[in-house]
Amino acid sequence: MSHQHSIRNLLNIKDKNIIFDDENFCSIETIKHVKAKVFHGTLTYQPKACDACGHVFDDQIIKHGFKTTLIKMPSVFGYPTYLKLRKQRYYCKHCHSTFTLQTDIVAKNCCISNHTKVSIALDAKDKISEKDIALKHHVSHATVSRVIDSFYSYYQPNVHYLPKHLCFDEFKSVKSGAGAMSFIFCNAETGEIVDIVEDRRLHVLKEYFLRYSKKARNAVKTIVIDMYSPYISLIHEVFPKAKIIIDKFHILQLFSRALNKTRINVMKRDKKNYNKLKKYWKLLLKDQTKLDYKNYTYHRCFKKLMCEVDILHYIMNLDSELKESYELYQYVRHYIKTKDFEHLKKTLKNKWNSVSSYMRTAIKTINKYINYVENTLKYDYNNGILEGINNKIKVIKRISFGYRCFRHFKTRILITQNLMTM
Numbered sequence: 001m002s003h004q005h006s007i008r009n010l011l012n013i014k015d016k017n018i019i020f021d022d023e024n025f026c027s028i029e030t031i032k033h034v035k036a037k038v039f040h041g042t043l044t045y046q047p048k049a050c051d052a053c054g055h056v057f058d059d060q061i062i063k064h065g066f067k068t069t070l071i072k073m074p075s076v077f078g079y080p081t082y083l084k085l086r087k088q089r090y091y092c093k094h095c096h097s098t099f100t101l102q103t104d105i106v107a108k109n110c111c112i113s114n115h116t117k118v119s120i121a122l123d124a125k126d127k128i129s130e131k132d133i134a135l136k137h138h139v140s141h142a143t144v145s146r147v148i149d150s151f152y153s154y155y156q157p158n159v160h161y162l163p164k165h166l167c168f169d170e171f172k173s174v175k176s177g178a179g180a181m182s183f184i185f186c187n188a189e190t191g192e193i194v195d196i197v198e199d200r201r202l203h204v205l206k207e208y209f210l211r212y213s214k215k216a217r218n219a220v221k222t223i224v225i226d227m228y229s230p231y232i233s234l235i236h237e238v239f240p241k242a243k244i245i246i247d248k249f250h251i252l253q254l255f256s257r258a259l260n261k262t263r264i265n266v267m268k269r270d271k272k273n274y275n276k277l278k279k280y281w282k283l284l285l286k287d288q289t290k291l292d293y294k295n296y297t298y299h300r301c302f303k304k305l306m307c308e309v310d311i312l313h314y315i316m317n318l319d320s321e322l323k324e325s326y327e328l329y330q331y332v333r334h335y336i337k338t339k340d341f342e343h344l345k346k347t348l349k350n351k352w353n354s355v356s357s358y359m360r361t362a363i364k365t366i367n368k369y370i371n372y373v374e375n376t377l378k379y380d381y382n383n384g385i386l387e388g389i390n391n392k393i394k395v396i397k398r399i400s401f402g403y404r405c406f407r408h409f410k411t412r413i414l415i416t417q418n419l420m421t422m
């Protein structure tokens with residue numbers, strides 16, 4: 001095997017017109033303050049025609065020196081690797097212009113090899129920040145952004161089609177984001193992202209959704225939302241045929257948060273039981289019917305053996321407001337679980353005189369949306385399907401130390417979700 005062949009193999013170069021120097025074909029040089037491996041080669045072949053005027057090659061097209069370029073190659077053994085390529089130049093006597101020979105390992109007027117670009121683009125699919133990709137390939141951060149932009153065609157959702165069942169949600173956006181929150185919506189059945197919108201404010205979303213055809217919008221049957229009232233007016237206007245579903249977990253969260261605040265209030269008042277109220281917060285949120293009443297274990301706060309039911313009784317007897325708030329929470333929990341809308345509605349309409357003010361606010365809020373809560377119990381769609389995606393978004397944001405530009409952030413999310421392909 002000639003050394004020509006081995007170097008071509010090592011650098012993964014197919015172009016046989018590149019000939020490596022016989023001696024000194026590889027040297028160690030300092031490039032951009034870093035020690036790098038530099039291979040030396042020459043590109044030469046007889047062109048078919050003049051690059052400028054297109055005249056077929058003849059004796060009027062003559063060799064005219066070399067142009068040397070430094071091409072960034074994929075790293076070899078962890079070293080930044082370059083190819084110092086002397087490209088043959090020609091002079092055309094027909095049109096009096098010069099041109100340089102081209103090779104398929106690098107694009108014209110570019111100094112980063114195509115292989116390097118492909119590996120950068122592939123890395124964008126993994127949980128690795130752009131900065132780390134740049135370090136790994138020994139290129140600048142700007143190059144990484146540019147390569148990602150050029151490899152992935154810009155994502156354009158199909159405006160003539162929308163899934164029948166949708167989930168609306170939002171996430172904390174980037175610093176430059178027009179709104180503090182960005183909007184994401186997905187197919188409620190598959191969890192696939194349909195699109196991401198920078199700003200979740202009503203006028204922006206309305207304008208966005210009106211780009212979809214009327215037929216596509218009318219085909220939407222249900223939409224899961226959290227209790228954010230602009231979504232409701234948006235849906236009435238833009239999706240006239242869709243039923244609104246309030247997300248199940250958001251309803252539960254509304255009440256569990258109110259219960260937690262109630263407990264903390266009691267905690268502040270009752271210094272003697274502070275530790276107990278603090279330690280057993282989870283028991284209050286647990287499904288009442290699943291509390292353990294058999295297994296006695298030693299609890300240091302009580303200095304005796306107790307089971308979960310005992311502890312709960314103790315805590316409930318501390319404060320009547322907490323007790324009634326707890327009961328309300330358990331009712332809501334139970335009726336959501338058993339999908340019993342009539343009882344839930346009745347329960348919420350009851351006079352709850354001694355619940356905490358937090359609970360009263362929760363009741364008021366939920367009663368505002370009560371017509372949509374009926375759909376929550378009727379349909380099985382919820383935003384749980386988006387949770388995985390939202391976690392991924394958080395990871396992407398963390399590894400990149402916060403994207404400044406929303407477009408890059410969105411691109412990266414869509415790439416990791418395989419919605420943007422090379």
Ligand SMILES: [Zn+2]
Nearest residue numbers: 050053092095
């Ligand atoms: Zn010419």
